[in-house]
Amino acid sequence: MVESEQDVALEDTDRIEGRSALVNNTNAAIALAGAVRSTLGPRGSDKMLVDENGEIIVTNDGVTVLETAKVEHPTANLLIATSSAQDRIARDGTTTSVLLTAELLRNALELSRIGVHPTIIMNGYRIAMEESLTQLEEIAKSASEDDLIAATATTMAGKVDTALSENMTKLALQAARTLENEDGGDDLERIRVKRLQMTDGSGSDSEIIHGLMLKKQRLDFTTETVSDGGKIAIIDGGLENKELELEASIEIRSTGVLSGFQERKTARLAEQIENLTNFGIDLICVRDGIADEAVPLLKNAGITAYRRFEREDLERLSILTGAKMVRNPNRMTDKDVGIYTHFSANKIDDSWHVRIDGKGRAMTALLRGTTPAVREEVSRAFDDALGVAFRLVREPKILPGGGGTQTHLARHLRSFATTQKGREQLAIEGFADALEVIPRVLAENAGLDPIDEILSLSAAQAEHGSWFGLDAMSGEKADMNLMGINDPLFVARQALTGATEAAITVLRIDDVLWANVEPSTPDWSNQIDED
Ligand code: ADP
Ligand code: MG
Numbered sequence: 001m002v003e004s005e006q007d008v009a010l011e012d013t014d015r016i017e018g019r020s021a022l023v024n025n026t027n028a029a030i031a032l033a034g035a036v037r038s039t040l041g042p043r044g045s046d047k048m049l050v051d052e053n054g055e056i057i058v059t060n061d062g063v064t065v066l067e068t069a070k071v072e073h074p075t076a077n078l079l080i081a082t083s084s085a086q087d088r089i090a091r092d093g094t095t096t097s098v099l100l101t102a103e104l105l106r107n108a109l110e111l112s113r114i115g116v117h118p119t120i121i122m123n124g125y126r127i128a129m130e131e132s133l134t135q136l137e138e139i140a141k142s143a144s145e146d147d148l149i150a151a152t153a154t155t156m157a158g159k160v161d162t163a164l165s166e167n168m169t170k171l172a173l174q175a176a177r178t179l180e181n182e183d184g185g186d187d188l189e190r191i192r193v194k195r196l197q198m199t200d201g202s203g204s205d206s207e208i209i210h211g212l213m214l215k216k217q218r219l220d221f222t223t224e225t226v227s228d229g230g231k232i233a234i235i236d237g238g239l240e241n242k243e244l245e246l247e248a249s250i251e252i253r254s255t256g257v258l259s260g261f262q263e264r265k266t267a268r269l270a271e272q273i274e275n276l277t278n279f280g281i282d283l284i285c286v287r288d289g290i291a292d293e294a295v296p297l298l299k300n301a302g303i304t305a306y307r308r309f310e311r312e313d314l315e316r317l318s319i320l321t322g323a324k325m326v327r328n329p330n331r332m333t334d335k336d337v338g339i340y341t342h343f344s345a346n347k348i349d350d351s352w353h354v355r356i357d358g359k360g361r362a363m364t365a366l367l368r369g370t371t372p373a374v375r376e377e378v379s380r381a382f383d384d385a386l387g388v389a390f391r392l393v394r395e396p397k398i399l400p401g402g403g404g405t406q407t408h409l410a411r412h413l414r415s416f417a418t419t420q421k422g423r424e425q426l427a428i429e430g431f432a433d434a435l436e437v438i439p440r441v442l443a444e445n446a447g448l449d450p451i452d453e454i455l456s457l458s459a460a461q462a463e464h465g466s467w468f469g470l471d472a473m474s475g476e477k478a479d480m481n482l483m484g485i486n487d488p489l490f491v492a493r494q495a496l497t498g499a500t501e502a503a504i505t506v507l508r509i510d511d512v513l514w515a516n517v518e519p520s521t522p523d524w525s526n527q528i529d530e531d
Contacts, residue, residue, distance in 0.1 A: 014514040021512045022112060025075040026105040029506070032076045033102035035069065036062040036095045041442040042158035043472050044095075060159060061380075062095030063087045075506055082502040086494055088186055091387025092155050093491040096438060100499035103437040107430035108507055116423050118507045124420075124427020125507075129500040131416055131428075132409045132435075133493060136399060139408060139466045140489045141481065143396040148173060148389070150484035151398050155388045157485075160381045167204050168378070171365060172385035175208050176393045178361055189390035194316055194364040195382065197375040199349045201368040206378060211342065211357030212316050213364040218345055218354065219305040220295055225345045230282030232338040232356070234314055236325035238288030239307075241268050262293075269294045272329040277301045279337050283356070285309055285317055287325075304343070306354060320358035388488060397489035400480035403439025404469025405492055407457050410435045439470055446472040 016024050038045050039060040049057045049068045059065060066080045079101055083094040108121045143151060149169055156165045175193050182188060196213055269291060276284065284298075286307045298305050309317075318325060323338020342357035365382055369375035392398075399405045413432035417425045436454055443453035453470055460468045460477040469480040480486065 016512045018510050019112060021510055022105075022109055022118070022507070024512065025506050025509065026102075026109045028073040028075040029079055029102040029105045032066070032071070032073075032079050033099050036065050036098055037441055038445060039065065040095045040099065040438075041445050041472050043446045044158055045445070062098060066094075066098065074512070078502055078505060082498050086498050089498075090391065090488075090491045090494040091384065092488070093495040096491075097495040097498045097502075099437050099441060100434060100495060101502045103434035104431065104499060104503035105506055107434050108427075108503065111426055111430055116426055118510075120423045121427045121430070122504050122507050124424035125431055125500055125504060127420065127424060128413055128416075128428045128431035129496060131413060132431075132496055135409055135412050136405070136489060136492055136496070139405070140397040140399050141467075143392065143398045143486070146484075147398050147481070147486055148392055148396060151392055151486040151488050152385050152389045153484070154401055154486055155384050156381055159384070160377065164203050164378065164381055165385075167206060168381045168385040169389070171206060171208050171382065172389035173393070175363055175365065175386055176389035178210070178363065179390060180393050182361055189386050190383075191312065191315065192319065192362050193386060194313065194362075195379055196364050196366055197379060198366050198368045199370070199375075203367075203369050203374060203378045205368045206382070207366050209355070209357070209364050209366065210362075211355055211364060212313060212320055212362065213353055213355045213366065214309075214313060215351050216306055216354045217352035219290060219307060220299050223299065223302075223304040224343075227282065227343045229339070229341050230343065231280050232283045232285065232317070232321050232323050232340050233276055233279070233281045233329065233332065233336065234318055234321075234323045234325045234338065235284060235286040235327070235329065236314065237286075237327045239269065239272065239284075239286050239290040239294050239305075239329075240288065241265055241291065265291070266293045266297075270297055273297045273301050273303070275329045275332060276303060279332060279334070281337065283340065283343060285314060285356075287311065287314055316362040317356060317358075319362040320356065320360040322358070322360060388491070391490050392488050395488075395490050398481075398486040399489055399492050400467045400469045401485035401487040402469030402471055402480050402483075403436075403442050403457060404461070404467060404480045405487060406435040406438040407454070407461055407469070408466035411458060411461060442470055442472050446470075446475060448475055 039047060039062055044060050046058050046060045047065055049059065049065065051068060057064065057068065063083045066083055071077055071080065079098050082101060083098050086094045086097040104125065108118070111121050112118060141147070152169045152172055153165050156168065160168070176189070179189060179192055182192065184191065194212060196215070273294065281303055283304045286305065287309050288307070290305060290307045314325060317323065318338070321338030321340050324336040326332050326336050338358070340356050340358050342355070344355045346353050346355070367375060367378045367382055369378050410432040413428055417428040417432070420428060439454055439457055440450040443450045457468065457470055457477055464479065467479050467481055468477055469485060471478050471483050471485060
């Protein structure tokens with residue numbers, strides 16, 4: 001009875017059940033993977049994306065392609081979420097994770113066609129993933145200084161030219177080392193390192209400073225432009241006494257006394273500024289506005305003032321100088337006062353810039369380029385490099401790139417499968433086949449024959465060991481560590497777990513209901529494989 005009521009409720013809903021659901025979901029995943037397939041590796045091609053406003057982006061970054069696409073299919077969206085998670089956690093490997101997910105689903109569909117139940121496939125996939133994770137640890141190598149450089153540069157392979165890549169690698173590792181022992185989550189390197197695009201100089205003049213630099217002018221131009229240290233206060237609000245204005249408007253309506261209000265406001269500001277003076281403050285940074293009446297008072301007190309900050313910049317300043325954010329100077333205590341070691345106000349390319357240095361671990365990357373497009377490119381390269389370098393110095397373990405890791409896992413899993421009982425064996429083999437999508441597509445994008453390359457890579461590993469991979473630039477099979485084609489362990493680990501989890505989520509679905517939307521499978525697949 002209950003069922004029939006539900007059926008009535010579902011009358012207007014499109015419904016796909018059982019195997020058809022798997023077929024439909026797998027097709028969506030394969031189509032989506034098709035959209036990024038040609039971007040994989042150093043010889044991947046660029047894509048031109050046009051968004052709703054007609055803005056154009058040229059990129060060969062998988063996650064950018066996917067996040068810009070408008071996709072309605074729920075499975076396609078799940079894959080996009082998987083690649084966004086990969087980006088958040090590992091900052092790299094986004095294309096890899098999508099290709100792997102789609103391939104795991106394709107093989108699962110094949111297995112279900114020959115009668116293997118999805119539950120068995122899921123079990124087999126889980127066993128294969130666990131075994132793969134153990135293997136990754138086994139073949140991973142502790143990274144030397146040169147390896148760290150090579151692995152960071154591999155992240156940018158095919159995206160920027162060698163000179164820029166070298167420079168960004170150097171800056172990223174320098175910043176990463178500074179943050180090595182700091183506590184914080186996935187975003188720590190973005191919080192602690194401000195990126196400031198500068199119009200003076202070229203990309204290779206970019207640098208890291210151990211301070212905060214902002215494009216900003218000081219409140220009063222007669223205050224000092226340089227100092228080699230002093231005390232700083234950070235006001236998390238305004239120096240305006242807005243609440244007085246509110247009181248005053250009520251008062252003015254009832255009594256009409258305006259001057260009394262002005263006097264009170266100035267008196268309150270004077271009291272706040274006197275309190276700053278009592279703490280010996282030389283510099284204040286205020287999140288909101290500063291009232292006009294405060295300007296001469298600050299000047300007399302010898303306090304340099306800046307206003308209107310982004311919250312993140314104040315957080316960086318707080319880390320740098322040890323100053324705590326206070327809402328009201330009157331409530332300040334000794335513990336809230338920070339120390340800066342350098343201050344300067346400079347005109348660069350006609351704009352005022354402020355620089356504040358301190359002993360805490362926050363930095364600014366000055367990313368230079370002569371045109372906006374170059375500056376954007378430099379910024380993106382720096383972001384990729386820092387994200388990976390930061391994680392690498394915390395976990396300095398590397399794996400062979402160039403499809404070496406996946407080839408090793410596939411070879412290992414095929415012999416491992418025979419030790420397992422039942423039909424799970426088939427699923428483990430399906431998992432092994434899926435991993436080979438990475439060397440296959442790397443070969444394809446380098447204009448090589450994928451079947452020949454997979455066979456000869458597997459043979460090369462049998463002879464020379466698991467660190468052999470495909471150098472997509474020369475087409476040779478070689479020791480990836482010698483070639484400097486190193487993938488970080490954390491990237492490979494996340495791609496493997498993220499893709500397996502996503503595939504299992506889809507496999508668990510045997511009923512898809514669509515209400516009021518026209519679900520369409522993304523259909524880029526035909527355009528993608530053309531030359
Ligand atoms: P993702 O979004 O998955 O990071 P990329 O386009 O960055 O995709 O490609 C990463 C893959 O390219 C990795 O498997 C890496 O080992 C491989 N790779 C990088 N440089 C080379 C190279 N010179 N030869 C072969 N493979 C390479
Ligand atoms: Mg990459």
